[in-house]
Amino acid sequence: DAGITQSPRHKVTETGTPVTLRCHQTENHRYMYWYRQDPGHGLRLIHYSYGVKDTDKGEVSDGYSVSRSKTEDFLLTLESATSSQTSVYFCAITAGAENGYTFGSGTRLTVV
Amino acid sequence: QQQVKQSPQSLIVQKGGISIINCAYENTAFDYFPWYQQFPGKGPALLIAIRPDVSEKKEGRFTISFNKSAKQFSLHIMDSQPGDSATYFCAASIEADKLIFGTGTRLQVFP
Numbered sequence: 001d002a003g004i005t006q007s008p009r010h011k012v013t014e015t016g017t018p019v020t021l022r023c024h025q026t027e028n029h030r031y032m033y034w035y036r037q038d039p040g041h042g043l044r045l046i047h048y049s050y051g052v053k054d055t056d057k058g059e060v061s062d063g064y065s066v067s068r069s070k071t072e073d074f075l076l077t078l079e080s081a082t083s084s085q086t087s088v089y090f091c092a093i094t095a096g097a098e099n100g101y102t103f104g105s106g107t108r109l110t111v112v
Numbered sequence: 113q114q115q116v117k118q119s120p121q122s123l124i125v126q127k128g129g130i131s132i133i134n135c136a137y138e139n140t141a142f143d144y145f146p147w148y149q150q151f152p153g154k155g156p157a158l159l160i161a162i163r164p165d166v167s168e169k170k171e172g173r174f175t176i177s178f179n180k181s182a183k184q185f186s187l188h189i190m191d192s193q194p195g196d197s198a199t200y201f202c203a204a205s206i207e208a209d210k211l212i213f214g215t216g217t218r219l220q221v222f223p
Contacts, residue, residue: 031209042118042201042213043156058210090155098208100146103155 003027006091006104013111019078021107023091025071031094032074033101034058034066036087043090049074081111115139116204118214125221131189133217135202138183142204146211147176147187150199159200160187192221 004025013019023032030051035043045058047066055066063085067075078085088108092101117136125131137145146161162169162176162185169176175188189196199218203211 033210035213040215042215043211045210045212048210059212092155094208096208098144098161100158100161101148101156101211103157105153105155 004091004093004102004104006089006107008107009105010108011110013081013109015082015111016080019081019109021076021089021091021109023074023076023093023104025074025093027093027095027102028071029093029095030071031096032068033092033094034064034074034076035090035092036060036085037090037106038087046076046089078109081109083111085109086111115212116202116214118202118217120217121215122218123220125192125219127192127194127221127223129192129221131187131192131196131219131221133187133200133202133219134184135186135204135214136182136184137204139204139206140183141206144205144208145176145178145185146203146208147174148201148203148213150201150216156201189219192219194221194223197221 007022033048034046037043044060049055049068065077088106090106091104094101147159148156149159150156160171173190178185199216202214205211
């Protein structure tokens with residue numbers, strides 16, 4: 001989607017390896033979120049950020065960490081990937097209030 | 113514990129028919145209820161949203177009905193079209209932050 005890109009789009013990794021997913025925005029929005037999407041679970045919040053170096057845990061944060069050193073970049077790290085972290089990961093941004101979230105196109109991660 | 117419960121899981125509708133998707137929530141502090149539409153391979157996109165101070169909101173063929181006392185809200189798609197075939201998610205939050213999503217409904221509209 002315009003203004004937000006996720007990389008990589010697809011990744012296969014081995015159990016136990018660290019993995020970093022990147023979310024980059026050009027909208028200068030303050031709020032950024034990482035969700036994972038799994039069948040039967042919808043989208044679940046992993047971590048979120050309200051600004052540079054201002055991050056917090058969401059509903060399913062175990063095994064994940066994030067960093068935001070610049071307004072435009074929000075990184076999600078799987079410290080030691082497990083098969084249960086096989087999922088589609090979405091980043092979202094918003095200007096706040098009722099502007100709605102703008103989602104990226106997602107990263108399909110497979111942990112083997 | 114699922115804070116936002118969505119049904120049905122899947123829905124098949126004939127072209128021109130009405131599609132209805134229902135959601136129920138538990139947290140009475142929620143004050144923002146959006147619906148998102150997702151096509152395969154894409155991220156969800158905001159479709160329509162409502163605040164609890166109104167019982168209905170309409171945008172084109174899409175209507176949200178909201179029942180505060182029952183803690184339920186629903187999406188109605190009038191004159192459903194094949195192009196509406198997608199997965200729909202309801203969500204809820206406090207002040208439009210940290211959305212909590214339902215489990216999704218896959219809608220298929222057949223000509």
